[in-house]
Amino acid sequence: MAIATINPATGEVVKTFDALTSLQIEQKLQLAASAFRTLRRTSFAERASKVMRAAEILEKRKTSALI
Amino acid sequence: MCHRLPLLRGECQKFLADEIVETGAKRSFIRYLPIGPYLAIMPWNFPFWQVFRFAAPALMAGNVGLLKHASNVPQCALKIEDIFRRAGFAEGAFQTLLIGSGPVDDILNDSRVAAATLTGSEQAGIQVGISAAKRIKKVVLELGGSDPFIVMPSADLDAAVATAVDARIQNNGQSCIAAKRFIVRRRLPMSSSASSVKRMQELRIGDPFDESTQLGPLASADAVTSLDADVKKLWPRVRAC
Numbered sequence: 001m002a003i004a005t006i007n008p009a010t011g012e013v014v015k016t017f018d019a020l021t022s023l024q025i026e027q028k029l030q031l032a033a034s035a036f037r038t039l040r041r042t043s044f045a046e047r048a049s050k051v052m053r054a055a056e057i058l059e060k061r062k063t064s065a066l067i
Numbered sequence: 068m069c070h071r072l073p074l075l076r077g078e079c080q081k082f083l084a085d086e087i088v089e090t091g092a093k094r095s096f097i098r099y100l101p102i103g104p105y106l107a108i109m110p111w112n113f114p115f116w117q118v119f120r121f122a123a124p125a126l127m128a129g130n131v132g133l134l135k136h137a138s139n140v141p142q143c144a145l146k147i148e149d150i151f152r153r154a155g156f157a158e159g160a161f162q163t164l165l166i167g168s169g170p171v172d173d174i175l176n177d178s179r180v181a182a183a184t185l186t187g188s189e190q191a192g193i194q195v196g197i198s199a200a201k202r203i204k205k206v207v208l209e210l211g212g213s214d215p216f217i218v219m220p221s222a223d224l225d226a227a228v229a230t231a232v233d234a235r236i237q238n239n240g241q242s243c244i245a246a247k248r249f250i251v252r253r254r255l256p257m258s259s260s261a262s263s264v265k266r267m268q269e270l271r272i273g274d275p276f277d278e279s280t281q282l283g284p285l286a287s288a289d290a291v292t293s294l295d296a297d298v299k300k301l302w303p304r305v306r307a308c
Contacts, residue, residue: 001138003138005140005141011288018165019165022170031158035104036129036130038157039101039130044129050151050154050155053153053154057150057153058119
């Protein structure tokens with residue numbers, strides 16, 4: 001199945017995306033592993049406050065199609 | 068969704084708190100620590116909520132997210148990645164993988180991936196469950212469903228009909244927890260059956276951006292084809308009732 005934004009009402013293909021290559025997947029896994037080494041040393045309070053910040057971003061833009 | 072995240076924060080704090088256990092030792096406790104990057108496979112029906120629902124507690128717990136979202140919502144997937152970045156998470160704490168289902172098994176086999184979570188069909192859940200089990204990795208699956216809507220003899224039929232229609236068409240019927248099987252524990256008067264049919268027929272189908280629309284398009288052309296085939300297959304049996 002193509003990775004794409006398709007308007008279901010009209011069938012219009014709005015945008016298509018290339019799937020990641022194996023090399024790109026590898027890079028993302030490396031980044032995830034190194035991000036975990038840092039994130040695990042942070043406190044719950046720090047992480048929770050960032051999640052709350054994400055909630056604020058969503059709240060601010062909930063009436064807009066542009067987030 | 069936004070208002071649920073603060074509630075989740077309180078719950079997460081409770082779940083992650085140390086549990087003191089009485090033993091013969093001086094002090095024993097269970098401590099909940101993050102386990103690492105996990106692969107999340109999520110569906111298109113609530114493209115933001117399905118992701119935030121797992122990502123918020125997982126990030127609060129200190130785990131790192133790798134999202135393989137449904138192929139028809141790539142821009143939602145990229146936007147979500149961007150939101151976590153703007154919220155202050157370091158690069159890599161949450162990443163979107165624009166991939167099909169092909170690479171999933173290899174990713175689950177990778178020693179850097181600690182666990183998996185999937186919300187979707189039973190078939191997809193079985194595949195991911197097997198992939199995770201083969202590597203003895205934790206997995207959380209939300210699959211299904213075929214929720215019953217049961218009308219008891221004491222029911223207020225007008226209310227039951229109105230609720231039945233709403234329960235069936237929420238999110239254009241594209242919800243795991245929508246009412247799917249209608250079990251009526253009494254003989255319905257013709258007027259109630261006719262009234263539920265009429266209510267369905269009167270639903271306003273239209274542009275999902277129009278406030279007055281009650282039923283928008285299904286998510287994909289395949290969904291329409293497959294639903295149409297199901298209806299055609301069942302129709303002779305329905306008419307026979």
